[in-house]
Amino acid sequence: MSRAASQRAAIRRLHAMLAASLPKDTVYQAVVEEACRLTDAAGAALCFLAEDNTLLDYVAAAGEYADQITGLRVRVTDSLAERVLHEGRPVLFDPHQAVQVGDLFEEEGHPLPTTFSPTSLFNARTAALVPVYYNNRIVGVLAALNRQENDTLLARPALDEEDIDILETLAGIVSLAQSVADTNYLAREHSRELNVFYDAIRSISSSLNLQEVVDKVLDIACRHMEHHAAALFLLNDEHTHLIIAAERNLSQEESERQLSVENNLVSQVLHQARSFLIADVEEQPDFEDISDPPRALSALLVPIRNGEEVHGLIMLTSLQRHAYTPDDLRLLTALGLHAGIAIENAELYEEALRQATEASALYEFSQQINSTLEIQEILDYVADCVCNLLEVDRLIIRLYDRDKDLLIPRLIRHPNPALIENLRLRPGEGIAGWVFEWQTPQAVVDVAADPRNRLAPIHHLGIASVLCVPMHAQDQTVGVIEALSSKRRLFTVAEMERLYTIANQSAAAILNASLYQEARAKSHEMRRYFKRVSHAVGTLLEQQDLPLRLADLCVEMLRADRCTIYRLSADRLSLLAASRFRSGVHPEGEIRLGQGLAGWVAKRGQSLIVPLLLEDDRAQSYAWLQRDHMASYLGVPVKVDKQVVGVVEVYSSEPDRFDKEEAKLLTAFLNRTTLGEKLWQGMTEAISR
Numbered sequence: 001m002s003r004a005a006s007q008r009a010a011i012r013r014l015h016a017m018l019a020a021s022l023p024k025d026t027v028y029q030a031v032v033e034e035a036c037r038l039t040d041a042a043g044a045a046l047c048f049l050a051e052d053n054t055l056l057d058y059v060a061a062a063g064e065y066a067d068q069i070t071g072l073r074v075r076v077t078d079s080l081a082e083r084v085l086h087e088g089r090p091v092l093f094d095p096h097q098a099v100q101v102g103d104l105f106e107e108e109g110h111p112l113p114t115t116f117s118p119t120s121l122f123n124a125r126t127a128a129l130v131p132v133y134y135n136n137r138i139v140g141v142l143a144a145l146n147r148q149e150n151d152t153l154l155a156r157p158a159l160d161e162e163d164i165d166i167l168e169t170l171a172g173i174v175s176l177a178q179s180v181a182d183t184n185y186l187a188r189e190h191s192r193e194l195n196v197f198y199d200a201i202r203s204i205s206s207s208l209n210l211q212e213v214v215d216k217v218l219d220i221a222c223r224h225m226e227h228h229a230a231a232l233f234l235l236n237d238e239h240t241h242l243i244i245a246a247e248r249n250l251s252q253e254e255s256e257r258q259l260s261v262e263n264n265l266v267s268q269v270l271h272q273a274r275s276f277l278i279a280d281v282e283e284q285p286d287f288e289d290i291s292d293p294p295r296a297l298s299a300l301l302v303p304i305r306n307g308e309e310v311h312g313l314i315m316l317t318s319l320q321r322h323a324y325t326p327d328d329l330r331l332l333t334a335l336g337l338h339a340g341i342a343i344e345n346a347e348l349y350e351e352a353l354r355q356a357t358e359a360s361a362l363y364e365f366s367q368q369i370n371s372t373l374e375i376q377e378i379l380d381y382v383a384d385c386v387c388n389l390l391e392v393d394r395l396i397i398r399l400y401d402r403d404k405d406l407l408i409p410r411l412i413r414h415p416n417p418a419l420i421e422n423l424r425l426r427p428g429e430g431i432a433g434w435v436f437e438w439q440t441p442q443a444v445v446d447v448a449a450d451p452r453n454r455l456a457p458i459h460h461l462g463i464a465s466v467l468c469v470p471m472h473a474q475d476q477t478v479g480v481i482e483a484l485s486s487k488r489r490l491f492t493v494a495e496m497e498r499l500y501t502i503a504n505q506s507a508a509a510i511l512n513a514s515l516y517q518e519a520r521a522k523s524h525e526m527r528r529y530f531k532r533v534s535h536a537v538g539t540l541l542e543q544q545d546l547p548l549r550l551a552d553l554c555v556e557m558l559r560a561d562r563c564t565i566y567r568l569s570a571d572r573l574s575l576l577a578a579s580r581f582r583s584g585v586h587p588e589g590e591i592r593l594g595q596g597l598a599g600w601v602a603k604r605g606q607s608l609i610v611p612l613l614l615e616d617d618r619a620q621s622y623a624w625l626q627r628d629h630m631a632s633y634l635g636v637p638v639k640v641d642k643q644v645v646g647v648v649e650v651y652s653s654e655p656d657r658f659d660k661e662e663a664k665l666l667t668a669f670l671n672r673t674t675l676g677e678k679l680w681q682g683m684t685e686a687i688s689r
Contacts, residue, residue, distance in 0.1 A: 003038075007166060010034040014173045024181035028060040031142070031170050031177070036063045038170075039128070039163040041144035045069050046174065047081065048132070048140035056081060056141070064145070080127055081141040088138055090130040090164045128159035130167040132174050139178070142171045189327050196224050196335055204342040208349040214246040217304075217314070217339040222248055225328055227316040229295065232304070233259060234312035234343070235270075237492040242266065242312060254291065263289050265301070270310050275302040275336075277329045279322045291317055298323045302333045306340035311347075314339070358498065361389055365502065369509040373516045379411040382506045386483055387413065389502075390495055394463060394484035396420060398432055399510070400477065407436055407479065415461045415484070423456060430456025432468055432480045439477055441469040441500055443491040458484075467491040469500045471507035478507045519661055547577035550670075554650055555579050557669070558662055562630060562651035566591065568602050568644055576646070585628050588621075596621040598647045601635040605644045607663040608635045611656040634658040636667045 014034065017027050028046050035044035043063030047056040054076055061069035076082050084091050126147075132140040144159055144167060203216045218232045229249040233242035242259040244250070259266050265286035268274045278299045281287045287299065296317035304312045314336055318324065365385040369378045383395050394414040398407040407425040425433040431452045435442050444450050444466045448459040458466075467483040481503045483491075551563040562580050564587045566573035571593040578587050588596070594603040597618050601608050610633040613619040619633070630651040638646040648670055652658065 007038055007169070010038055011169065011173075014170075018173070018176055018180050021180060021184055024177045025059065027177035028174065029062070031173055032060045032062040035142065035144050035167060035170050038166045039144045039159060040148050041128075041159065041163075042146040042148055043069075044142070044144045046132075046140065046142050047074075047079075049076070049085070049138070080143065081129060084129045084131050084141050085138055088131055090128070090168065092159060092161070092164065093127040093129075126158045128163045128167055130164060130171050132171045134175050134178050140174070142167050142174060189331075192224055193331055193334070196220055196331060200335065200338045200342075204338065207342075208346050210343065210346040210350050211245070213339070213342045213346045217335065217342070218246045218248060221314060221316060221332060221335055225300075225316060225332065226318060226323055228319045229254075229291075229317045231255075231315045232312065232339075233315070234304075235261075235310070236490065237494065238490075245312070251295070254295070259290060265290065266313070269301050269303050269313050273303045273305055273310060275329055275333045276300070277324055277326065279324070290315065295319075297321045300324050300329055300332050302329070302336040304336045304340045304343060306337070306344045309340070309344065311340055311343050358389060361385060362501065362505075366505055369506060373513045375410070375510055375513045375517070378506060378509045378513060382481065382502060383411055383413050385502055386481065386499060389498055390467070390483050390491075392467075392483045392485050394486065396432075396482040396484065397479065398425070398436075398482070399479035400427075400436065407433060410479075415458075415463065420461070423458075425456050430458070431466060432456070432482055435468045435470055436477060436480050439470045439472070441467075441496050443467045443496055445488060445490055462486050465489040465491065467496060467499060469496065469503045471503045471510070473504065473507035473511045476507075476511065478510055481506075515661075548579065550648075551577040551579035554648060554666065554669075558634070558650050558658070558666065560634075560650040560652050560657075562587075562628070562649075564598070564649045566598050566602070566647045566649075568593070568646055573598050573602055573647060581624075582628070585624050587624055591621075597633060597635055598649055601637050601647045601649075602644050605637050605639070607637070607667060608633070609658050609660070609663060610634075613651075629653065631655040632657040634663060634666065636663055636670060638670045 014027065014030060017030060032044040032046050035041065041063065043061065043065065045058055045061040047058045049055075050057055050073070056074050056076055056079055058069050058072045058074070061067075076085060080091075080093065127143055127145045129141050129143040131138045132142055144163060147159065200217075200220060203220070204213055207213050207216065214232050214234070218230055221227075222230050227248070229247075231247040231250060231254075232245050234245045235241075236243055240261060242261065244255055244257070247255050261267060261270055263286060265276065265284065266289075269276065276284075276299075278284045278287060278301070281291075281296055281299060287296070290301075291299070297319055298321050299315060299317045302314050303310050304314060314332060316324075316332065362385075365381060368381045372378060372381075379397050382397060386392065386395055395411070396409055396413070396415065397411040399410045400406070401408050405426060407427070409420050409423065412420045423430075425436075427433050427437040431442060431444060431447070431450060433456065434452050444453075447453050447463055447466055453459060463484045463486065465485040465488050469481055470477050471479045471481060481499060483499055547565045551565050554560070554563045563578070564575060565577040567576050573591040573593065575587060575589050581587065591599050593599050597608060597610070597616075600618055610616045610619065613625060613630055613633055616633075619625055628651075630653060632652045632655050633649065634657075635647055635649045637644045638648060648666065650658070650666070
């Protein structure tokens with residue numbers, strides 16, 4: 001076969017390899033082998049410039065010393081290629097020219113064996129070298145060294161211009177191989193990107209469940225990228241820590257790890273929205289807070305964001321150094337952007353769903369607690385609502401007993417009731433007492449470490465965290481609600497607001513129920529007194545004793561300290577009876593109409609409540625009050641056919657003792673149509689006699 005035919009056959013073989021998209025290293029090796037065959041050279045080599053352009057990497061060799069040349073790295077200044085790289089054109093080296101080749105095949109710090117010394121190379125060889133161009137710049141050199149040996153060394157012909165032409169053609173094949181390799185790489189990268197985005201659109205964007213979204217995001221990242229372990233972190237509600245929302249192949253300790261946003265590396269990812277390719281974790285000390293070095297040697301960290309809003313970060317780690325490329329970082333960053341949109345949509349949907357569920361639950365709760373006037377039923381409804389909405393496993397509701405000045409447990413869910421029932425707190429004692437006294441909600445992550453827990457410890461009951469809020473209604477604090485967790489838990493601001501809303505609604509319901517029960521008790525008591533009065537009227541022999549009996553009944557009925565009954569005649573009020581007065585203290589015998597408290601009630605025909613007698617000028621006309629120190633007052637008129645015929649007054653040593661309901665009950669008691677006529681008719685007859 002002629003030399004031209006051999007060249008055409010070689011070109012066809014190499015083009016077939018390019019068409020088959022074989023690895024470029026395979027093509028490079030075929031090129032140097034064809035270089036030896038077509039130029040009849042003793043050896044051929046292909047080298048490329050390293051990144052700094054000061055070193056040459058030999059990637060393929062054929063012929064003499066091929067196994068020792070491949071993989072070498074030499075200095076450009078110590079190689080035959082220096083002139084080619086400098087001038088940018090082919091070079092022929094003649095054996096009769098004194099060319100200093102230096103340490104041609106010596107890698108820095110690693111000289112070749114003496115059998116492959118530069119001197120023997122120079123003395124024995126000629127060379128032809130051509131530049132390899134790619135994207136209009138020199139990237140390497142293709143070289144052929146010496147002809148094959150003939151019978152004598154002197155008979156070896158030198159490489160010539162025809163050999164240069166062959167090498168330039170082969171150098172073009174090298175450039176094509178590089179181009180094909182880059183094109184294939186870009187095609188693979190684009191295909192990977194398309195697959196990632198297709199998976200993201202198909203799976204991530206189709207879900208509004210937050211947990212499903214984060215799981216699918218991590219699945220896509222792990223499916224298309226090399227990794228040993230992976231994790232997706234989301235910011236907590238307070239934006240103070242990152243919590244693992246999904247993970248792959250993490251240890252138990254690593255899966256429970258929370259990252260502080262104050263970590264320098266984490267801060268840059270979140271606050272500056274920067275992506276990080278960590279080729280060697282030992283060169284990044286801040287990475288130790290994220291993952292243990294034995295578990296990761298290289299890593300990718302990218303933010304999960306939508307616009308300016310950052311939701312968290314994605315982390316992939318490898319047990320190999322330099323495992324990731326800038327293309328990997330770019331692809332994962334793009335996935336983080338897509339994940340940010342999907343996560344924000346899922347969070348918005350879940351927030352809307354949560355608000356709707358919460359609103360429905362609170363509406364149902366409001367209907368329930370307003371449909372009953374039984375305190376225990378209200379407390380049961382409160383407990384069910386709190387446990388469901390806050391997902392806590394324990395709960396205590398304490399109500400304040402004003403008489404005993406204690407916070408008494410009225411409902412207990414799951415802690416030992418016997419131990420809790422005996423734990424009655426005064427305002428300021430324990431976490432619950434502190435919340436009641438200062439009327440400030442508190443969320444405690446670690447109960448055992450809280451100093452307020454020492455006065456009334458609850459951690460020994462298996463309680464790790466607590467959310468406690470006061471129960472307010474009508475400017476009163478009726479108690480506290482303690483939402484308890486057996487596991488350490490960081491309660492959010494939203495959960496605190498939710499519990500506060502429930503507490504205030506339940507406080508109003510409890511207060512209304514308490515007022516109803518008090519009114520019902522008073523109603524029962526009034527009926528009992530009506531029966532006693534009816535019996536007294538029916539059995540009393542001396543009618544003049546009736547006013548005193550009525551005064552005694554009024555004191556008992558209202559739990560008061562003093563009572564007076566006056567009869568109105570013309571413009572004066574005359575004392576008919578006085579109950580529970582100490583010896584030496586006597587109420588006024590007569591009071592002019594309009595004078596003092598009783599005179600005011602008789603003149604206007606209206607009930608009068610005085611919360612604090614010392615502040616009322618009308619009480620100054622009663623001399624006995626200066627010695628008896630009564631604090632509050634209730635006076636009601638007694639009427640017959642809408643005509644005022646008398647006044648009943650009751651006094652208490654407690655300030656603000658009486659209210660409108662008691663005034664109504666006392667008025668109803670005294671002014672019942674038939675009873676009032678009998679009483680005051682009997683009084684008139686007794687006085688006339």
